[in-house]
Amino acid sequence: MKIIQGETRGSAIIGPGYFRSLNSEQFQAAILLYGTPTKGNDRTFDVWKAIALQGQVATGS
Numbered sequence: 001m002k003i004i005q006g007e008t009r010g011s012a013i014i015g016p017g018y019f020r021s022l023n024s025e026q027f028q029a030a031i032l033l034y035g036t037p038t039k040g041n042d043r044t045f046d047v048w049k050a051i052a053l054q055g056q057v058a059t060g061s
Helices: 024-034 042-054
Strands: 002-006 010-015 018-022
Touching: 002 024, 002 042, 010 024, 010 042, 018 024, 018 042
Parallel strands: none
Antiparallel strands: 002 010, 010 018
């Protein structure tokens, strides 16, 4: 799990198949759990979100 921030998109937690926007109180709590946010422009934020939500899931053989 990782915290991301965009210029105008706010902040969110992302992980494999997971995305959740954060309000200011949640953001402060998330920093304690996950550490320093990764900051980017709005396009980068959207790409990170897409990677988290639209990536492929590995299956066992």
